[in-house]
Amino acid sequence: MALYAAAAAVLAGVENRQGSLKGLVYASNFQNVKQLYALVCETQRYSAVLDAVIASAGLLRAEKKLRPHLAKVLVFELLLGKGFRGGGGRWKPLLARHQARLKAELARLKVHRGVSRNEDLLEVGSKLGPASQVPRFVRVNTLKTCPDDVVDYFKRQGFSYQGRASSLEELRALKGKHFALDLLLPELLVFPAQTDLHEHPLYQAGHLILQDKASCLPAMLLAPPPGSHVIDACAAPGNKTSHLAAILKNQGKIFAFDLDAKRLASMATLLARAGVSCCELAEEDFLAVSPSDTRYAQVQYILLDPSCSGSGMLSRQLEEPAAEPPSKERLCALSAFQLRVLRHALSFPALQRLVYSTCSLCQEENEDVVRDALQQSLRPFRLVPILPSWPHRGLDTFPGAEHCLRASPETTLTGGFFVAVIERAEVLSSASLAEVPTPAPVPSPVPKRKRRRKAVASEGT
Template sequence: MALYSAAAAVLEGLERGDGGIKTLVYNSRFPHVRQLYALVAETLRYSPVLEKLLAGAALLQAEKKLPLQLAKVLVYDLLFGKGLKCGGRWKALARRHRARLEAELARLKVQQKVSRNEDLLAPAQAASPGASQVPRYVRVNTLKTCVDDVIDFFKRQGYSYLGRAASVEKLRALSGKKFLLDLHLPELLVFPPQTDFHDNVLYTSGHIILQDKASCLPAFLLSPVAGSHVIDACAAPGNKTSHLAALLKNKGQIFAFDVDTKRLATMNTMLMRAGVTGFQLAQQDFLTVDPGDPKYSKVTHLLLDPSCSGSGMVTRVPGEEAAPSPERLQALAGFQRRVLSHALSFPALRRLVYSTCSLHREENEDVVHAVLQEQGSAFRLVNAFPSWPCRGLAAFPGAECCLRASPADTLTHGFFVAVLERCGEGAAAPSILPVAAEENLQQGEGTEPGAAPKKRKRKKQWVKE
């Protein structure tokens, strides 16, 4: 199904009350769910403006067979989005009316005394603070290529490489066709906000993964060595799973769980495209997984990113709950405590990362503190990534060991991460990740703006342009 038709179908399903946006997007079977989700979300956000434009330009009267929701999608992408880069006959239809639509948009701006498209939106529809400044992060999939080769590829496509970023401010200043290597994560490239790579051959071939920087932290901080057995407890849509596979170098075993069949099917496609092997997907509630099953007797690492309020996401869809009720937060936190306690019961477990895309203390520090108190001295909180600027809220002694992320401070989605390790016999070997991360940063300090990092031995796996 073409992108515009798929987006229109999701909008029609929302109007009928068939389900939420995420459910309808995954049920659509459209291969690029993030691209579809973004188009639907932005069309919804601009919906009142689009209705005024359609009425003023009399588009539906001129094109009587054009459905309303499809018209909204087309006009959004024509005037506010990517400029109708796909769409076949629908693209041709919308372009026939381009002059009238642009004239109506100009008239609407004059009428409302604004100069920017964003200013046409009511406060409730405007993007959340920081949404427009979060860069496009691109994780290099080291199962298929290496950082140097991807940098060279983008340079051949006309992008200017500025070397390793020396600070978050350098990321904030990105514009045009310029990009940097991230200052914290060694396989993450950073492009200006809104840069779109969904049609780029590197993305469609699985050589790069479009993943927010904060979302890369859990697998990076779990840091399983090649050959480890790892559980990804709430795995779909699979970006973190593919990151784990890259860290494992496809050596070892990943057990990935999710309760939604369609999300798992989409995830399976994504993992296959990324070249991931050695994984088992299961449609199963993680709380029902038996830690005593011999299948999991060698699981030493576990990544737990459970359902949460999603309050840290900077691109929220109109109508989604931005501020959950106290009752909803209590229910979420109760579930999160249960699933974290369950995760820590796997007998060979050495290291666990707990993460959410929530801003609420109830889902973050309070959950970690409650479960650590339950466990007694069995597990400890690791002071992970000491150089990371945002730490946990002072909810209990040691909460500063946790990490937080935000659009304002780290130029990412809002996020929370805690790293737990087993104490005493069977404990993990001392983690070298914080030291390695510090060395990574020190190598970047003082680097000239245009200088590249030290080159590693390159894997020659070029992608045809």
């Protein structure tokens, strides 16, 4: 089947250093990149185990036309995966001839190493860590539907709704077809880890956005009221942009910039599917955008999520659990760029509120950039204290850094993330600094609306 051939090609490319695993997956032209990525990651994680089983069973000696990388993918599916998807094509009868031998060698390996579970065969660096336990967060796109209608839809599909979660432990304990409402974000549903909704009709229709909880924080904390003019400075792939549009209720204007034409084209497709109509896309370097341009004279809100090391990304933690941290040289180059773009954003004359975020764990890209930008700004800006109950705060590297947020699989059950909210000083009174508005608490369970509900699409259109 094409899936297994594509997975084998990616594994060979990674081994031959032709690119990163994720880059090779997206360059493969395989239609379902999420499915391919998951298969390749898991096969690679068990690579040493699979090599040992294949060698002991003599599979490659018996099937001389079977290439090693393809054999590894097929044996993973047979012994450790979901079985042959779509029937397995011509590979299923080939592997069936060796199935008993392969299973016997896997069992022998467990006995030899004194373990009972497949997971225990892995080396320490390859075992699933906290990143693998992060739930599947699903943001309801309020431009097209509402949370209670989506909840009803899933309940009709046999899912069990647990209401609003009261703790991270409740989210961590979700299993099977149980799901809940997030304890902080009122439009965020939470499913068990590894739940795959890419083929779900509501996702394909743009009613659902598959977006990590930490990635939802920037737009939520920027909180532009409907009618505002907003800049999304480094916008692709577009999840945060679509979230901004939902908060604006498509009323106002989002100026979204990105230099990567391919990513911008994918973003345009995402925004169209999500029903976003208030966004103006530009293939342009945000640093080249003039703050004095009259088109941006009314921009009071900026979301800045610049290029970063990505050291907090869940996909990287799962793909390379023992990866080395970014080099000092790379961090120096990235932080210099991030500081430059943040200072540029703070120079827009009408700016009142800005959110700076990264999916990095590194102080150089986070607290250090925010500290230097505030010190160097010619206008009076200050950090805003936000979400006082959030358990993971900024590193204590300068006064006020505790107002920033950090996120991680261990502390917040999300991807690794950093968020800082910056406001023009004169718009904050001493009282407002003490009580910066935060999102209203979500009632539990989601209340039934008295007005007639919008219809939720049941097909992928």
